[in-house]
Amino acid sequence: MFRRFTLAAVLCAGVSGLALAEEPRQGGTFNFTAPYGSSFATLDIQASPNTQEEFITQAIHRSLYAWDSINNAPVLELATGVDVSDDGLVYTYHLRKDARFHNGKALTADDLIYSYKRVADPKNAFPGASYVAIIKGVDDFAAGKSEDIAGLKKIDDNTLEITFSSPVNPGFSLMQNTTAIYPSNVEDEATFATAPVGLGPFRFKEHIPGSQLVVEKFEDFYEEGKPYLDRVNIILMSEDSARDVAFRNKEIDVSILGPTQYQAYQQDDALKDNLLEVAEVYTRNIGFNPKVEAFQDKRVRQAINHAINTPLIVERLVKNKAYPASGWLPISSPAFDKDKAPYAFDPDKAKELLREAGYENGFSFEVTASPNESWGVPIVEAILPMLQKVGITVKPKPVESSALGEAVTTNNFEAFIWSNQTGPDPLAAMRCYWSKTAQSACNYTSYSNPEFDKLYEAAREERDPAKQTDLLRQANNLVQDDAPVWFFNYNKAVMAYQPWVHGLVPNANELALQPYEDIWIDDTAPASRK
Amino acid sequence: MLRFTIRRILQIIPTIVVVALLIFVIFSVVPGSFASSLFSDGKTAADPQLMARLNEQLGLDKPVHQRFLTYVGDLAQLDLGTSFRTRRPVLELINERIWASLQLAVAAMIFAVVVAVPLGFLAALRPGSILDTVTMVGAVSGLSMPQFWLGLLLMYVFALQLNWLPSFGYGDGSLRNLILPAITLGVTPLALLARTTRAGVLDVLNGDFVRTAHAKGLSEAQVVRRHVARNALVLIITTVGLLFGSLIGQAVVIEKLFAWPGIGSLLVDSVAMRDIPVVQGTILVIVVWFLVINTAVDVIYALVDPRIKQE
Numbered sequence: 001m002f003r004r005f006t007l008a009a010v011l012c013a014g015v016s017g018l019a020l021a022e023e024p025r026q027g028g029t030f031n032f033t034a035p036y037g038s039s040f041a042t043l044d045i046q047a048s049p050n051t052q053e054e055f056i057t058q059a060i061h062r063s064l065y066a067w068d069s070i071n072n073a074p075v076l077e078l079a080t081g082v083d084v085s086d087d088g089l090v091y092t093y094h095l096r097k098d099a100r101f102h103n104g105k106a107l108t109a110d111d112l113i114y115s116y117k118r119v120a121d122p123k124n125a126f127p128g129a130s131y132v133a134i135i136k137g138v139d140d141f142a143a144g145k146s147e148d149i150a151g152l153k154k155i156d157d158n159t160l161e162i163t164f165s166s167p168v169n170p171g172f173s174l175m176q177n178t179t180a181i182y183p184s185n186v187e188d189e190a191t192f193a194t195a196p197v198g199l200g201p202f203r204f205k206e207h208i209p210g211s212q213l214v215v216e217k218f219e220d221f222y223e224e225g226k227p228y229l230d231r232v233n234i235i236l237m238s239e240d241s242a243r244d245v246a247f248r249n250k251e252i253d254v255s256i257l258g259p260t261q262y263q264a265y266q267q268d269d270a271l272k273d274n275l276l277e278v279a280e281v282y283t284r285n286i287g288f289n290p291k292v293e294a295f296q297d298k299r300v301r302q303a304i305n306h307a308i309n310t311p312l313i314v315e316r317l318v319k320n321k322a323y324p325a326s327g328w329l330p331i332s333s334p335a336f337d338k339d340k341a342p343y344a345f346d347p348d349k350a351k352e353l354l355r356e357a358g359y360e361n362g363f364s365f366e367v368t369a370s371p372n373e374s375w376g377v378p379i380v381e382a383i384l385p386m387l388q389k390v391g392i393t394v395k396p397k398p399v400e401s402s403a404l405g406e407a408v409t410t411n412n413f414e415a416f417i418w419s420n421q422t423g424p425d426p427l428a429a430m431r432c433y434w435s436k437t438a439q440s441a442c443n444y445t446s447y448s449n450p451e452f453d454k455l456y457e458a459a460r461e462e463r464d465p466a467k468q469t470d471l472l473r474q475a476n477n478l479v480q481d482d483a484p485v486w487f488f489n490y491n492k493a494v495m496a497y498q499p500w501v502h503g504l505v506p507n508a509n510e511l512a513l514q515p516y517e518d519i520w521i522d523d524t525a526p527a528s529r530k
Numbered sequence: 531m532l533r534f535t536i537r538r539i540l541q542i543i544p545t546i547v548v549v550a551l552l553i554f555v556i557f558s559v560v561p562g563s564f565a566s567s568l569f570s571d572g573k574t575a576a577d578p579q580l581m582a583r584l585n586e587q588l589g590l591d592k593p594v595h596q597r598f599l600t601y602v603g604d605l606a607q608l609d610l611g612t613s614f615r616t617r618r619p620v621l622e623l624i625n626e627r628i629w630a631s632l633q634l635a636v637a638a639m640i641f642a643v644v645v646a647v648p649l650g651f652l653a654a655l656r657p658g659s660i661l662d663t664v665t666m667v668g669a670v671s672g673l674s675m676p677q678f679w680l681g682l683l684l685m686y687v688f689a690l691q692l693n694w695l696p697s698f699g700y701g702d703g704s705l706r707n708l709i710l711p712a713i714t715l716g717v718t719p720l721a722l723l724a725r726t727t728r729a730g731v732l733d734v735l736n737g738d739f740v741r742t743a744h745a746k747g748l749s750e751a752q753v754v755r756r757h758v759a760r761n762a763l764v765l766i767i768t769t770v771g772l773l774f775g776s777l778i779g780q781a782v783v784i785e786k787l788f789a790w791p792g793i794g795s796l797l798v799d800s801v802a803m804r805d806i807p808v809v810q811g812t813i814l815v816i817v818v819w820f821l822v823i824n825t826a827v828d829v830i831y832a833l834v835d836p837r838i839k840q841e
Contacts, residue, residue: 036571038786038795041615041803048615049574125583127568193616209626210791211700237698237789245685246697282572402562402804405570409578420572432575442575510573 022502024520029231029529030501031252035512038238039210044193045177046119049127051510055234057177059215059516060102061198064093064112065175069505069515072332072424074171078107078181078199088167088463089136095158098222101183102203109160113152114184117141120149128178134170136163167463172425201227201517212236221517228503228520250526253501256512257494259319259374265496276495278506279323279331281423284375285485286383287445292365292414299357301483305343307350307390308383314489317382318374322489327480328422328429330490332508335426335472340480342487350390362391368408368416370401375419375488383486409440416444419491424509426472430456433479445484452478500525531832538828542821549817553810554601558594564614564804565590588614601810610814611807613800620811624793628815630700631792634785635777637708638716643770646720650727651762654735655754665724672721677780681714681787698789711788715781719773723766730765734758764831771827775820 034040036052045057057063066077076082079093099107116135119128122142132138137150151163164170173179183197191197196204201223202215213234217227237243240258247255248271257265257275265271288295288304295301310324326342329335354360370376380396387394399407407413420442422429432442434456439446452475459471480487493511497504503519521529565581568574585591589600604611610620653662688710689697701707734740735758743753782794789795793812800808 037799037802038789039799041799042617044617047617049568050571051573122583123587125580125587127574127577127580129580130577190618193618208700208791209623210630210785210795211789235699235789236795239787239789241682242685242698242787242789245682245690249690249693249697251689251697400562400802401570402567402802403560405568405576406562406566409566409569409576409581418572421574428575438578440576440578440581 022522024228024502025522026228026520027230027530028228028521028525029233030229030516030519030521031233031235031529032514032516033235033237033243033246033252033255034213035238035240035243035256038236040207040213040236042193043196043204043207043213045180045196046115046126046128046182046192047124047178049178051512054177054510054513056196056213057180057198058200058513059202059232059234060196060200060204061177061180061182062099062200063175063177063180065171067175067424067507067509067513069507069509072334072508074169074175074424076171077175078112089164091162091164091170092155093160093162095160096222097158099199100220100222101199102197102218103183103186105183105185107181107199108157108184109154110157111181111184112160113149113154115181116152116179117149118182118189119179126178128176131173131176131179134164134166134168134173136165166460168427168460169425172428202229202232205231210236215516223517227517229516232516247496247498250498253521253529254495254497254504254514257321257496259317259321261496262321262494263319265494271496274497274499276497276504276506276511278493278508278511280491280493280511281330281332281421281429281508282419282491283325283328283330283422284322284379284417284419284488284491285325285328286367286380286415286417286488287408287413287485288365288415289411289413290446291411294357294359294363294365295415297357297359298482299353300359301485302343302481303350303353303357303359303390304387304392304486305483306346306353307392308386308486309345310342310488311345313379313382317378318489320492321494322374322492325487325489327476327487328433328485329426329472329476330422330508333423333426333429334469335430335476337473337477340477343483347386347390354390354392360391362393364393364395366395366397366414368397368399368404368413370399370404370417372401372419374491375417379488380417408444411439411444411446417488418444422490426469426476427459430459430472430475430479433475433484447479447482447484449478449482452482498525500529531829534832535825535829538825542818542825545821546814546818550602550605550810550814553813554598557804557806557809558597562804563590564588564806567803610811613808614805615800615803615808616805620807623796623808624811624815627791627793627796630790631778631781631785631794633703633708634711634715634781634790634792635774637712638777638781639719639770639774641712641716642720642723642773646723647727647766650724651731651754651759653724654728654731657732662728665728669721669724672717675717677714677718678783678787680717681710681784684710684714698787700789700791711784711790714788715777715784718780719777722773723769726769727762727766730762731758734761737761760834764835767827767831767834771824771830775823778819779816 034052034055040053041048045053062077064078065074068075079095081094083092095107116132119126120132120138120141135149135151140146141149153161155161201218201221203218205216206214215232217230243255244261246252288301290296314322314324323331326340367380369380377396377398384394408416431437433447433452435448435453437443455471455475459468462468495511500522504514507513565584569576613620613623649665653665656662685697688695695709696707699707740757743757781792785792785794786798797812
């Protein structure tokens, strides 16, 4: 499995390498597709936590940090340097002096203070509030006890001091879509939702709701010579089959593939060489609720992991567009333990564990599931006969995606199947198993293990990255042994791209999010793109 | 005539009230909420504080009856509320999309009428002929073909194979972008209309007054033009009205498939995100559209056939 991932990573690196080896061509139009819905919820991207709106961010906005897809880590974006205090709480950022908003305003510390206050303002109820909550004083500001956020201090126009509540890596929180930096000189904030202004490589040109969003090259972008493209059309195309026709017809330049298309494209000589694959930081799983008596016994949960032939389901149903999961953290996580073996498919062992736990006659439970083909009802239907063989009866409870979220966060389920983001920050991902994390937050299986808590708390305090990673690796292995979920798979995201497109990167956070400023198209592109 | 028209318009009001009530009740009991939908992609860990704050801010923490009274009060002032996700007035969002939907519906209906009515007429005038057989087989096929599949088929043939037309999108609003979605949407009404026209014309052709007209020595063309066409028109107008009224509702799938920026795709995303004000507003607009078209049809065929007005 790991070898395959490495191969995919090499292939991906090959794509980038090719792009770097040639001289990028200036100009042209890139037809990008936004596949996660038939509209944008809003153009005010601080108000939306969804991937669909992140496509807008990538083009128009910038945050203090950005994600480096090659090195798999957050990096400074709007600052040229940062000084960190010895206790790891105070960060002094030296902001870029060459960054300008699309309305002509130069970036200053005031813009970051304004943006973080806007995100934290309880009147706005923005989803990024939990990310900026790492800044000292946000609680008091949100509670109305203070008019300012104590942890934000402007030293001068180009220097901002941020004091954090604990010694966390702020990059993971402050690189988010929902913590993007807005200009502080826009009088009517309502215009952010109709004519967004940002620091990104492209400026807003036009939005045809339900059809596309068009952005044009921003000449004053701070990276010299970039962007290469003149224009990006972000086209709304949620239907896989329609996207397939449009891609084959060369009307769009990239397309995110589902399992069925992935298989078809792999077998098509004209398409198979232009597939970008990456192990994304999502773990598909079935979470067990300890309210069901049987699930309180670790042996029962382990038995379920042994009773299901996970590789078979990944191969036949998910068409190998996933990597079988061994634990909670995904392959691309630094704390993933490649030496820890996954649960082996072993029905006899499962029966033995069930007998030891007093469930030799089996039991039944219900799995709340959405219709998703990769982590929904079809998967529950596939495990049904496997669990039946060890005496466990499974009943799928089909619900819509929104209802699934509500059922899980209100603890109204016996078991659920979901795809949860488990990166890029392993500390944040493992927080979901800390006993002090509320069930409704992300400790959906009400997991509680004092040994895990000790490891997690030690990792949280640890300042040495290598030691922190080691602690998280141990914590992850503990979760694997305790099996609060059935570890199903880690998503393999696949993007098909036209041969004239260069500069795409294997973004493990979300493959569909690409750095538009690095993308260019060569001379072989159709006339409509040049 | 004026009294007839006013009476028909007044009959719309109770229907709208009942529909508004139904929409409200349905979306008050279905599981899922806007706050939970924000975290439904599993991308971000749920934030209970934010969810509570959102529910409070959007008034979703209030009892159902109180929310209903607010909704009805706003509706009486023609205020459809504010979208949960865009935080913009629902009317503004609908206004951005309705014109593309109307454009698509009108184009589909023109395509259906222009093809179906002459075909239905000719088939009825020559029952049992090759034309009649081909028309009816085509009509049955049109009715039985899923629109989604037909759309994909048209994309495959006219975009991918022949490269004549774009496979998706609104483009700059040109006719080229409109053709495939309009044909896809228009095929079902075309098939229904062709069958209805044929049946209507055949029925009229068997009428005593047609035999009398023939007996008086009128030519075939004169009989068809003066007696058959006019009498068959009532049935055709009724069918066109019903079909046209329901086209915007049917366009939901087509708009999603062709990335057409109408209210159908707005509705689909709003349902998924539990953006209730937009769902309520959009459905209400679709219903009002249907009622208005049918009222207009009632008025038109009262003009065509004065007996209806008297009834």
